Amino acid sequence: xxxxxxxxxxxxxxxxxxxxxxxxxxxxxxxxxxxxxxxxxxxxxxxxxxxxxxxxxxxxxxxxxxxxxxxxxxxxxxxxxxxxxxxxxxxxxxxxxxxxxxxxxxxxxxxxxxxxxxxxxxxxxxxxxxxxxxxxxxxxxxxxxxxxxxxxxxxxxxxxxxxxxxxxxxxxxxxxxxxxxxxxxxxxxxxxxxxxxxxxxxxxxxxxxxxxxxxxxxxxxxxxxxxxxxxxxxxxxxxxxxxxxxxxx
Amino acid sequence: xxxxxxxxxxxxxxxxxxxxxxxxxxxxxxxxxxxxxxxxxxxxxxxxxxxxxxxxxxxxxxxxxxxxxxxxxxxxxxxxxxxxxxxxxxxxxxxxxxxxxxxxxxxxxxxxxxxxxxxxxxxxxxxxxxxxxxxxxxxxxxxxxxxxxxxxxxxxxxxxxxxxxxxxxxxxxxxxxxxxxxxxxxxxxxxxxxxxxxxxxxxxxxxxxxxxxxxxxxxxxxxxxxxxxxxxxxxxxxxxxxxxxxxxxxxxxxxxxxxxxxxxxxxxxxxxxxxxxxxxxxxxxxxxxxxxxxxxxxxxxxxxxxxxxxxxxxxxxxxxxxxxxxxxxxxxxxxxxxxxxxxxxxxxxxxxxxxxxxxxxxxxxxxxxxxxxxxxxxxxxxxxxxxxxxxxxxxxxxxxxxxxxxxxxxxxxxxxxxxxxxxxxxxxxxxxxxxxxxxxxxxxxxxxxxxxxxxxxxxxxxxxxxxxxxxxxxxxxxxxxxxxxxxxxxxxxxxxxx
Numbered sequence: 001x002x003x004x005x006x007x008x009x010x011x012x013x014x015x016x017x018x019x020x021x022x023x024x025x026x027x028x029x030x031x032x033x034x035x036x037x038x039x040x041x042x043x044x045x046x047x048x049x050x051x052x053x054x055x056x057x058x059x060x061x062x063x064x065x066x067x068x069x070x071x072x073x074x075x076x077x078x079x080x081x082x083x084x085x086x087x088x089x090x091x092x093x094x095x096x097x098x099x100x101x102x103x104x105x106x107x108x109x110x111x112x113x114x115x116x117x118x119x120x121x122x123x124x125x126x127x128x129x130x131x132x133x134x135x136x137x138x139x140x141x142x143x144x145x146x147x148x149x150x151x152x153x154x155x156x157x158x159x160x161x162x163x164x165x166x167x168x169x170x171x172x173x174x175x176x177x178x179x180x181x182x183x184x185x186x187x188x189x190x191x192x193x194x195x196x197x198x199x200x201x202x203x204x205x206x207x208x209x210x211x212x213x214x215x216x217x218x219x220x221x222x223x224x225x226x227x228x229x230x231x232x233x234x235x236x237x238x239x240x241x242x243x244x245x246x247x248x249x
Numbered sequence: 250x251x252x253x254x255x256x257x258x259x260x261x262x263x264x265x266x267x268x269x270x271x272x273x274x275x276x277x278x279x280x281x282x283x284x285x286x287x288x289x290x291x292x293x294x295x296x297x298x299x300x301x302x303x304x305x306x307x308x309x310x311x312x313x314x315x316x317x318x319x320x321x322x323x324x325x326x327x328x329x330x331x332x333x334x335x336x337x338x339x340x341x342x343x344x345x346x347x348x349x350x351x352x353x354x355x356x357x358x359x360x361x362x363x364x365x366x367x368x369x370x371x372x373x374x375x376x377x378x379x380x381x382x383x384x385x386x387x388x389x390x391x392x393x394x395x396x397x398x399x400x401x402x403x404x405x406x407x408x409x410x411x412x413x414x415x416x417x418x419x420x421x422x423x424x425x426x427x428x429x430x431x432x433x434x435x436x437x438x439x440x441x442x443x444x445x446x447x448x449x450x451x452x453x454x455x456x457x458x459x460x461x462x463x464x465x466x467x468x469x470x471x472x473x474x475x476x477x478x479x480x481x482x483x484x485x486x487x488x489x490x491x492x493x494x495x496x497x498x499x500x501x502x503x504x505x506x507x508x509x510x511x512x513x514x515x516x517x518x519x520x521x522x523x524x525x526x527x528x529x530x531x532x533x534x535x536x537x538x539x540x541x542x543x544x545x546x547x548x549x550x551x552x553x554x555x556x557x558x559x560x561x562x563x564x565x566x567x568x569x570x571x572x573x574x575x576x577x578x579x580x581x582x583x584x585x586x587x588x589x590x591x592x593x594x595x596x597x598x599x600x601x602x603x604x605x606x607x608x609x610x611x612x613x614x615x616x617x618x619x620x621x622x623x624x625x626x627x628x629x630x631x632x633x634x635x636x637x638x639x640x641x642x643x644x645x646x647x648x649x650x651x652x653x654x655x656x657x658x659x660x661x662x663x664x665x666x667x668x669x670x671x672x673x674x675x676x677x678x679x680x681x682x683x684x685x686x687x688x689x690x691x692x693x694x695x696x697x698x699x700x701x702x703x704x705x706x707x708x709x710x711x712x713x714x715x716x717x718x719x720x721x722x723x724x725x726x727x728x729x730x731x732x733x734x735x736x737x738x739x740x741x742x743x744x745x746x747x
Binding site: 022023024025032034046047048049050051052054055059060061062091092093163164166167168169171172173189235238239240242243 | 337338341521522523524525526530531532626627628629630631632633635638641642643644646647648649650651653654655658683684687688691705706707708709710711713714729732
């Protein structure tokens, strides 16, 4: 009888002694933090940014933040400005509490530091000087149209990949966003950077951009193209009316 | 050894001479009960009492660490969870003990109802039982409040809103309960007093009265069809039954109680070890809006019922329904104090119990599974599946940005992630033509708000061009047959009149 009791009690005692490993014991050492106390980059990015900018900074519908060229081109102050106050004319909302968002300044800084740590690489331009992030000279619409036709239209006028001149699209992107994409490219979707060198596209044969050989775009070229595209922008001309029914017999 | 035995006997006799409890205890233990009540159906009451003891013991241990102040309660629970050795297990046993106790009390009540055990002369036993049920639920609610996290905070808020709708006295009652007009410093002190002194004291007293009556009146005999209860003859019939076919309560019927109670305790222990303690969840701070609070399981059905009620019905329902329910329960033994006990001949009782059980189950299930709230973080946290954007044009990508940034995702899931208030949109293009999508986005309909004034025409166009791409590979998008017919047969005169 005593031996039986021991056989019953002993495993219980052993189980409780090792209770840290029982599934009910809380795995996390710390209680849940208040939302404004979270400073972990991955938590902040995955709850605030990744829906538009993609998991790990790639493959989202909005700007590819995980592109090392983007990280190299944009400075901390600019990133802080867009994250904190949002980007006027685009869907990028303001995230800082001072602008009505939910993030503290420390959290915005943590996101910037995290992006740099995760995605910035040294010497991504391989010695080449990219056109500056911000437009620093006047653009010319006519020249921009010519450059666009010569250097961009071969892809963007194709039926499957067109629409960069679509009025609806241009109404929703800012000049700065257009400029940034032209300069840094978007490797995740095959958009080359300003050097217009063939870029391998995930899931596509490498020969697609074989004809893109040519001199890199100059800072003036980029400004001109953006000016040309900007000149096409006309939100008032976009209609969301239903398709008219053609006349019938 | 014999000396020790003798001195032990002497000490016992010394106490017994003064206390004189041996006789009553022997009477209680050895009193005869009908043989067929030594059944596994008769074990729930004792299990409920065992759980009450467990709750008292674990509650006392928790009170050694718990700080009943709004500023400290949440921290002290986290200290128990993370720093005190086995503190998490203690909290888990108390929480699971509470769940089991509510469940066992309900099962006990259903069994008593089904077996007609509330009939003469046990009406008062039932009445006290109804108050024991209310006390048990009161313990569950005040316990939920003491677990001072977001669920507790908002659960208390709802409870207080319900209370505040009592005519004339609402404000005063709220003030009394909260120790002020809002949930603040005094609130937890009040609930601590309720949970630790007032309700358990009453509960224990009523439980002892309940057990006293069970012993004095005898355990309800197994109901037999045709054996009717009559006030004039029942007591004599019962005494005859126990005399002719009775067994001593201990050990004849008691061993099943012991085994079942032990099994329930073991089940509480296993649940505690495997599922762990309840919370605490996020901090109870009304400025933290990233929360979807839900009450504990005994109150989930109320949560569902209140969610479904039209606003005009809320106040009448909240004020009248509880009174009717409690009055109904209290009236049961007085409406049907005589007659059949067997469920074979009480179809109304069986149907009533089944309806209540099914209703309770359905509402609890709905409360747990209905997507009541949008997923407020989906727009910024849930990514789109990569393959949905692989062939996307710039406008389609921009539409996807609009879809996220305008928070459509909070109600509509894509790729299995996102809200569930609206339909999933993975195949929306097979169901709606672009024009139908435009119409829906602009005018809303059903649960969906109209976004016509919140979206510019370019935004609508981008959004619809993204939605148009959402159809499975190999399954063509929906098309407008009238458009196609008109395009294939254009009118020669350019007029669409017949």
